[in-house]
Amino acid sequence: MLTKDKTNFFEKVYVVVRQIPYGRVTSYGAIAKYLGAARSARMVGWAMNASHSMDDVPAHRVVNRKGMLTGKFHFDGTNLMQQLLENEGVKVVDNQIVDFENYFWDPQEEC
């Protein structure tokens, strides 16, 4: 765990997700692309699954390209992910973020 180890890919995802500003969201593809693996968006989701051990990773700010909370079922509660987003000022209806493109944040913009 200390040192990068093979989890480098996961750590990269964690770093990017942690850089997501408050009240902002992004998509798996954006993160994957930022990591240089645009076609590995699924891996990002996989990394998120492992992020359960790290509370420093706001996985609730990561949704699919449609802005849908596809991973809400992976949280402890049923609507925990939605609650977290709404807590940050992000409106969520039917497991989908309202004005997703408005809240969308690209990791490359941070650069």
Place this chain on the structure above:
DNA sequence: TCTATGACTCCGG
């Protein structure tokens, strides 16, 4: 080494 899986994305209809 190979197979199966997945919190995705793209493409065609």
Place this chain on the structure above:
DNA sequence: CCCGGAGCCATAG
């Protein structure tokens, strides 16, 4: 935009 199918790639068993 919605629906169904195919592609991709890394991790786990």
